Amino acid sequence: MRLILTSALLVKTVMIVVIAQGDLPPVSENCLKCICDTVTGCDPNFGCIDGYVCGPFRITKPYWIDGGNNTINGEAIDSPTAFENCVTDYNCAVQTVQGYMANWGQDCNGDGVINCYDHGAIHQLGRYGCNGQLPEKFLNTFSQCHGQA
Template identity: 40%
Template sequence: MGRRPLPASPPLLLLLLLSACAVGAGVFISNLDSVCVRCLCEAASNCNETVGCHKGYCGPFFISRNYWLDAGGRPLPGDDPDRSEAYQDCATDYNCAVRTLEFYMEKHGQDCNGDGVTDCDDYAFVHYNGGYDCGKSLKGTSFYSRYQRCRPAKFQD
């Protein structure tokens, strides 16, 4: 008779399962789902994917070079991050811009409005104000007006 393999322990199985999920997926940030990402895009530019660059902000999310660099400066697949146009090309590409936003939120996501939950409202603050001063009010900005129209509903207790 052959030897039977030893059964894996439950913690080891859980670790392997979580590792497999992490490898197969992109960045996971709690409460940053596709509805929130799309709303941030709507708030920034009405999600205009052909907006180009204007006054230092590029693409449908109006990403600045500093925001892109702070998020890791990851270019389009196969591009050189040191190429002078890598930032603009990424920021004007919807999928690359989403990845930039995800990495930025992974680094800077926080409870900006003090309600005890980090959710899409907070990501709106971080995206507009930056990760170092996210508590500033958005009221009175066109970003805020557009965000209010598409803002994901909060769960009721």
């Protein structure tokens, strides 16, 4: 009897943890727009700089990989053009940012919540450096926008 109660309690605890993790909000559309506007003015024609940072979100290949290796039109992830084709396409780039934040979202400023500020800091400074100092130009532009996000 005790084993059954312990098992039931364990199952209930696991279910609560899974439900809580599944409820983590994705990056809001407004926040995505703020990140995009801040890094490139959300320029749909922003290509690649030296083949390294690409698209309206200025995504690197390691970021794209961590964000889920998203592709468009069924392109194979190992195609030499998969990275660039995805991150220069707004919708695919958004999927990449959402995937990256789902994997690496964290409270960067220690205020106890993961919100748009944290997503911007992670996007700009990376998953390991997001508690660092944001560049002043990024911070000023992003702060003006994300106050409404």
